[in-house]
Amino acid sequence: MTGRTAADSQGALPPRRQGMRLGRLLQARESALILIILALCIVMSFASPYFLTWGNVRAMLLSFSIEGIAVVGMTIIIIVGGIDLSIGAVMCLAMVVAGRLFLSGVDPWIASLGGIGVAGMVGAAMGFVVTRIGLNFFITSLAFLGIARGACFIVTGGTPLSLFTLPKSFSFIGQGDLFNIPVSIIVFLIVVVIADILLRNATMFRKVFYTGSNERAAIYSGIRVDRVKFWATVLCSTLAGVAGIVFMARFGAATPTFGVGMELNIIAAAVIGGASLNGGRGSVLGAILGIALLSMVTSSMILLDVSIFWQETIKGLILLAAVSIDRFANRHRS
Numbered sequence: 001m002t003g004r005t006a007a008d009s010q011g012a013l014p015p016r017r018q019g020m021r022l023g024r025l026l027q028a029r030e031s032a033l034i035l036i037i038l039a040l041c042i043v044m045s046f047a048s049p050y051f052l053t054w055g056n057v058r059a060m061l062l063s064f065s066i067e068g069i070a071v072v073g074m075t076i077i078i079i080v081g082g083i084d085l086s087i088g089a090v091m092c093l094a095m096v097v098a099g100r101l102f103l104s105g106v107d108p109w110i111a112s113l114g115g116i117g118v119a120g121m122v123g124a125a126m127g128f129v130v131t132r133i134g135l136n137f138f139i140t141s142l143a144f145l146g147i148a149r150g151a152c153f154i155v156t157g158g159t160p161l162s163l164f165t166l167p168k169s170f171s172f173i174g175q176g177d178l179f180n181i182p183v184s185i186i187v188f189l190i191v192v193v194i195a196d197i198l199l200r201n202a203t204m205f206r207k208v209f210y211t212g213s214n215e216r217a218a219i220y221s222g223i224r225v226d227r228v229k230f231w232a233t234v235l236c237s238t239l240a241g242v243a244g245i246v247f248m249a250r251f252g253a254a255t256p257t258f259g260v261g262m263e264l265n266i267i268a269a270a271v272i273g274g275a276s277l278n279g280g281r282g283s284v285l286g287a288i289l290g291i292a293l294l295s296m297v298t299s300s301m302i303l304l305d306v307s308i309f310w311q312e313t314i315k316g317l318i319l320l321a322a323v324s325i326d327r328f329a330n331r332h333r334s
Contacts, residue, residue: 029273029274029283029286030273030274030283030285030286030289033272033273033286033289033290033293034289036293037289037292037293037296040293040296040297040300041296044296044300044303047300047303047304048300048303048304050303051299051300051303056299056303058182059299060292060295060296060299061182061185062182062184062185062250063295063298063299064291064292064294064295065182065184065185065187065188065246066184066188066243066246066247066250067243067262067265067266067269067291068188068191068192068288068291069187069188069191069239069240069242069243069246070087070088070091070239070240070243070262070266071266071269071270071287071288071290071291072191072192072195072239072284072287072288073087073235073236073237073238073239073240074087074236074266074267074269074270074275074287075270075273075275075282075283075284075286075287076195076199076205076208076232076235076236077137077232077233077235077236078212078267078270078271078275078276078277078279078282079199079208079209079212079232079275079276079279079280079281079282080208080211080212080228080229080232080279081137081211081212081215081229081278081279081280082130082136082137082141082229082232082233082279083137083138083141083267083277084126084137084141084233084236084237084263085138085141085142085145085263086122086126086141086142086144086145086147086148086237086263087141087236087237087240087259087262087263087266088145088240088258088259088260088261088262088263088266089144089145089146089148089149089152089259090119090122090123090144090148090237090240090241090244091119091240091241091243091244091247091258091259091262092148092149092152092244092254092255092256092257092258092259093115093118093119093122093148093149093151093152093155093241093244094115094116094118094119094240094241094242094244094245095115095244095245095247095248095254095255095258096115096152096155096156096161096254096255096256097111097114097115097118097155098111098112098114098115098116098244098245098248098254099111099115099156099161099163099248099253099254100155100156100161100254101114101115102163102166103161103163108166108167108170109170112170112245112248115241115244115245115248116238116241116242116245117241118241119237119238119240119241119244120234120237120238120241122144122147122148122237123233123234123235123236123237123238124230124233124234124237125144126140126141126144126233126237127229127230127231127232127233127234128230130229130230130233131226131227131229131230132226137233145263149256149260152256152257153256155256156254156255156256158256159256160253160254160255160256161253161254161255162252162253163248163252163253163254164252164253166249166252170249171249171250171252172249173187173246173249174246174247174248174249174250174251175249175250184246184249184250187242187246188246191239191242192284192285192288195284196283196284196285199283199284200283207223207228208228208232209280209281210223210280211223211225211228211229211279212278212279212280212281213279213280213281214280244258244259264319265291265294265315266291267319268290268294268315268318268319268322269287269288269290269291269293269294270282270287270290271290271319271322271323272286272289272290272293272294272318272319272322273285273286273287273288273289273290273291274286274287274290275287277323290322294315294318297314297315297318298311298315301314
């Protein structure tokens with residue numbers, strides 16, 4: 001057999017061609033989402049005169065900027081072949097730990113680093129359980145969802161922490177503006193741009209795709225997949241901690257019930273944006289477009305006075321549709 005490798009004879013694509021096809025698939029999903037968002041904007045501009053006002057656009061950006069930071073981490077962990085159901089509870093834990101430290105007299109910046117550090121340690125503990133004990137991501141993160149949420153109630157005593165004495169130099173990251181743009185949105189954009197560039201270009205982040213696509217092949221090629229999974233989990237929880245701190249700075253409070261059910265919205269955004277629950281596929285830009293679409297749908301339903309009960313139903317249907325499309329696409333590629 002001349003001019004062909006064994007991989008080619010079995011129908012496999014060379015790495016460069018695989019990368020090109022992956023890029024085309026991601027671009028197709030992102031382009032489709034952009035068209036859907038534009039179409040929704042056009043329809044809602046006729047349905048409600050308030051939809052495209054700066055006040056409503058600003059509210060939508062603020063609503064998904066905090067979740068958007070966490071979506072970045074969730075996308076990475078889904079690409080590596082996992083899932084994190086504890087992300088909302090970890091966001092809350094970082095916030096209440098930082099809030100409790102601040103009320104104890106610790107500088108708010110140091111307290112925030114402490115809260116983010118605790119979130120990172122939760123991720124490290126989950127990564128250890130997954131890679132060393134051998135439990136899957138679903139069961140592990142479900143267990144840590146309960147652990148982190150319980151810790152939130154222990155730290156706060158079940159009572160929201162009032163943090164209105166936070167200095168303006170700190171609360172600026174959640175409440176301030178730069179060039180008439182909320183700082184929290186700027187923080188969100190910085191995280192998104194850095195993560196997107198790294199995920200598309202950095203060699204160490206390409207290992208995330210290789211591990212999620214075919215773990216056995218990644219092992220044979222010399223990739224330490226356990227290390228990749230471990231650090232992906234730590235990164236996801238750390239970004240959740242950052243999101244929790246931004247929320248604390250924005251609202252000046254730390255509530256032990258914050259983030260309940262948020263993980264479903266975050267997972268939905270990542271999947272809608274093209275992240276495959278089978279691993280190996282996804283993009284930060286697609287996930288952000290997914291969270292933007294969900295935020296726009298929520299804003300549209302509020303402006304159209306849709307019942308809150310129907311809002312949750314519609315969100316669930318959107319998630320079901322996204323997962324079904326992903327399933328059919330995987331079956332077609334197989």
